[in-house]
Amino acid sequence: MNDSIQFPGLSPIPPLGIGTWQWGDTLVWGWGKGYAENDAREAYRAGLESGLRLFDTAEVYGLGKSERMIGEFYQANNPKPLVVSKMFPFPWRFSRQQMLRALRASLKRLGLPQLDLYLLHWPWPPVSLESWAESLAEAYQLGLTKAVGISNHSLSQMERVSKVLAKHNVPVAANQIEYNLLQRGPERSGLLAAMQAEGIVAMAYSPLGMGWLTGKYSLDTPPPGRYRSQRYVTRKESLPQLLKTLEQIAQAHGATPAQVALRWCIQKDTLPIPGAKNARQAQGNAGALSLELSKDEMIRLDFVSA
Numbered sequence: 129m130n131d132s133i134q135f136p137g138l139s140p141i142p143p144l145g146i147g148t149w150q151w152g153d154t155l156v157w158g159w160g161k162g163y164a165e166n167d168a169r170e171a172y173r174a175g176l177e178s179g180l181r182l183f184d185t186a187e188v189y190g191l192g193k194s195e196r197m198i199g200e201f202y203q204a205n206n207p208k209p210l211v212v213s214k215m216f217p218f219p220w221r222f223s224r225q226q227m228l229r230a231l232r233a234s235l236k237r238l239g240l241p242q243l244d245l246y247l248l249h250w251p252w253p254p255v256s257l258e259s260w261a262e263s264l265a266e267a268y269q270l271g272l273t274k275a276v277g278i279s280n281h282s283l284s285q286m287e288r289v290s291k292v293l294a295k296h297n298v299p300v301a302a303n304q305i306e307y308n309l310l311q312r313g314p315e316r317s318g319l320l321a322a323m324q325a326e327g328i329v330a331m332a333y334s335p336l337g338m339g340w341l342t343g344k345y346s347l348d349t350p351p352p353g354r355y356r357s358q359r360y361v362t363r364k365e366s367l368p369q370l371l372k373t374l375e376q377i378a379q380a381h382g383a384t385p386a387q388v389a390l391r392w393c394i395q396k397d398t399l400p401i402p403g404a405k406n407a408r409q410a411q412g413n414a415g416a417l418s419l420e421l422s423k424d425e426m427i428r429l430d431f432v433s434a
C-alpha cells in the first residue's frame with residue numbers, strides 16, 4: 129500500500145486528491161443550487177489544511193470555470209498543490225496541434241506558467257492516439273507541463289500511447305480511470321495490474337460512485353439528477369449489502385462510509401480524487417488518509433462489491 133504517491137519527476141504527495149468537476153458544472157452537479165464559488169474556495173482551503181496536495185480539473189469542467197477558480201485559489205493560498213488538467217478531444221479538434229493551443233488556454237485560465245500533469249481526457253477520434261501522444265511529448269519537452277498522461281484509456285490504448293512517448297523518453301505518468309467499489313472493471317481487465325507493474329499512477333475517479341458510496345443515498349433515495357441516479361443502476365442487487373458493509377466497517381472505526389470507500393481505493397494502490405462541493409466534504413474525505421482497513425475488512429469489501 130502507498131503512504132505517498134509519486135508521479136515521475138514530481139514531489140511525492142499523500143495518496144488522496146480533490147476532484148473539481150463540481151466547480152462550475154450545472155448540468156450534472158447543480159452548481160449554483162446549494163453550493164457556489166465561496167463553497168469551492170472553502171473546499172480548496174480545507175483540502176490544503178487537511179494535507180491534500182493535488183487538485184484535478186479539466187478544460188471542460190464548468191466550461192473553464194473550474195480552472196479559473198483553481199487559478200484564483202492557488203494564488204491566494206499556500207502551500208502550492210499539484211494541479212492536473214485535461215484536454216477534451218472534441219470532434220472539431222481534427223489536428224494534433226490543437227492540444228498545445230488547448231493547453232496554453234488552460235494555463236491562461238489557471239494563471240500558471242506550467243502544469244504539473246496534463247492528460248488526454250478520452251481516447252477518441254478523429255485524431256489518432258499516436259498523434260495525440262506526439263503532442264503530449266511536445267508539451268512536456270516545451271516545459272508546458274512537468275508530466276503527461278491519459279484518462280479513460282484501456283490497456284491496449286495505454287500501450288499505444290506508451291510506445292510513442294517512450295520514443296521521446298517521456299514516461300506515461302498516469303491513467304485516470306473510473307474505479308470504485310461499484311466499478312472494478314480495471315481489476316478484471318488487467319489494466320490496474322499493468323499500470324502498477326509499469327509505475328503508471330492509477331488516478332481513481334468517481335471513487336465515491338458519484339455520491340452513491342457516501343451512505344446518504346440508497347435505491348429509495350438516489351442522488352439527484354438523471355445521470356447520477358442512473359449511473360450504477362446495473363449494480364442494484366448488490367448495492368444494499370455493499371452499503372450495509374460500508375456502514376458497519378465505518379462504525380467500527382468511528383469513520384464515515386465515504387472514508388471507508390476512499391480508503392479501499394488507497395489500499396488498492398490507487399490515488400482517489402473525490403469531488404468536493406464544500407469544506408465539510410473536502411475535510412471529511414481527507415480523513416481517509418488516517419484510516420487503516422484490516423486485511424479482513426478489505427476482503428469483505430472485495431466480496432460484497434465483486
Ligand SMILES: NC(=O)c1ccc[n+]([C@@H]2O[C@H](COP(=O)([O-])OP(=O)(O)OC[C@H]3O[C@@H](n4cnc5c(N)ncnc54)[C@H](OP(=O)(O)O)[C@@H]3O)[C@@H](O)[C@H]2O)c1
Nearest residue numbers: 147148149279333334335336337338339342402403409412
Ligand atoms: N477523467 C474523467 O473522465 C473523469 C470523469 C469523472 C470524474 N473525474 C474527476 O474525478 C473527480 C471525482 O469524481 P466524481 O466527481 O465523478 O464523483 P465522486 O468523487 O465519486 O463523488 C463526488 C460527490 O459525492 C458527494 N460527496 C463527496 N464527498 C462527500 C462527503 N464527504 N460526504 C457526503 N457526500 C460527499 C458530493 O455530491 P453531493 O453532495 O451532491 O451528493 C460530490 O459532488 C471529479 O471531480 C473529476 O475531477 C474525471
